[in-house]
Amino acid sequence: MTIAPDVDPLALALQPPPDETPQAREARLQSEREAKKRSDLIDEELTRERNAEKKSVKSVKVLLLGQSESGKSTTLKNFQLINSPKAFKAERASWRGVVHLNVVRSIWHILNALATAEAYTSSPHLLGPDDPVYPPLTPELLALKMRLLPLRQVEMALLDRLTHGHSGIKNEMPDDEPNLAEVSINSAMPWKNAFSRIMKNLRSSVDGPEANEAPDSREARELLYACAEDMVSLWNDPTVKRVLKVHRLRLEDLAGFFLDSIERVTALSYEPTDDDILRARLKTLGVSEHQFSLKAGNMVPHNWTVYDVGGARVPYFDCMHAIILLAPLSCFDQVLAEDERVNRLEDSILLWKIIVSSPLLKDANLILFLNKCDILKAKLASGVRFGQHVTSYGDRPNDFENCSQYMKKKFAVIAKQYSPEPRAFYSYFTSVIDSQSTSNILASVQDTVIRRSLGKNQLL
């Protein structure tokens, strides 16, 4: 038999026979009614099971807070690295452009310091007794400076690629000259596509990452590669080291420092490592979030949402199971970028005070990350005196152990004094660019948040 194309063969098969008797028809309808009843019962059972399953997945919300550059996005990257390693790796290529922008920015910092040194040394008669004494710049150094100016082109090409078609991504730099402003990004924009689009069909094992790249991006990378030797010479130049010292600029303490790895990160075949991604600096605007599912031991699975609030003060988020406040300890001698009258460590203390005393947040688990301990250690070892900036510290020993414990106690006392109700004080000394130690800390945080929230019946 042939069937016309617009006839449904199933409907045809289910059609009653043309010579059906009234009794046969009644029996057929009865049997169809029973079959439908059975089918409805099965559907109901399935819906019940699905709802029960949904209810058994608990939802946990965590908010990351802290001043700009405190390490919120880096902590979020660690959450991703631990809980969604595949997605993290898939975004690897997107970070290469950010690393390159970070390199160029560090070079601008050096050139800026050299320009200041040049201004001071060219008019010695104008200097007062308190003015800094810069060393004179050598002709080789001046030539190096000129040879590095094409980096501006590299920077523009990278920024173009990063901002292309996404109005939410903001470049704070004016067009006419390089300056030290940061590149920021609105987290609502899919900026990662801007870099990863060009990497889509990457055949890195065969052709290297540049194989399918857009010409403008390849040109920028080649230019950066061509400048690599000069950048290394600049960074290693003894006069530059002296100028930076007089300028009181420790580039290695600044966000997005890659100058000790110029050759590696400018190589044409360069792919950022996990460590590079954790160190890359891109300022966040707005709120970004990361969701993942966590299943520990015999526990029911938990859906986690971690919110990263770019540079924000205290936003009004309720229903948070935990707040992780990032307080960078190494910032004791720095002021806020947005307000030069405010010391960064004081600002973190104030933020902690506001959070612990908030009646709205009295049920949230508060977790303090005393962050950037690696930089604190290096800074103290380089001779910067803690007591000079934190005057209450006086002349206690200028070492990591004493300084960090002193600050921990300060935060603990505030928690005790200002909490509306007594609460546990969870604090960790962290260096969130170190993925190994951070993964252990985050595992412990995850465990604490689940245990305490279950105990308080807070999980939905």
Ligand SMILES: Nc1nc2c(ncn2[C@@H]2O[C@H](COP(=O)(O)OP(=O)(O)OP(=O)(O)O)[C@@H](O)[C@H]2O)c(=O)[nH]1
């Ligand atoms: N050495 C060191 N660098 C860190 C540490 N934590 C964060 N950083 C770096 O500091 C820079 C700033 O960190 P982010 O995570 O971007 O800071 P943020 O709090 O998200 O800042 P905004 O987006 O401006 O709000 C990045 O380059 C990080 O790699 C740390 O413990 N040690």
Ligand SMILES: [Mg+2]
């Ligand atoms: Mg951020």
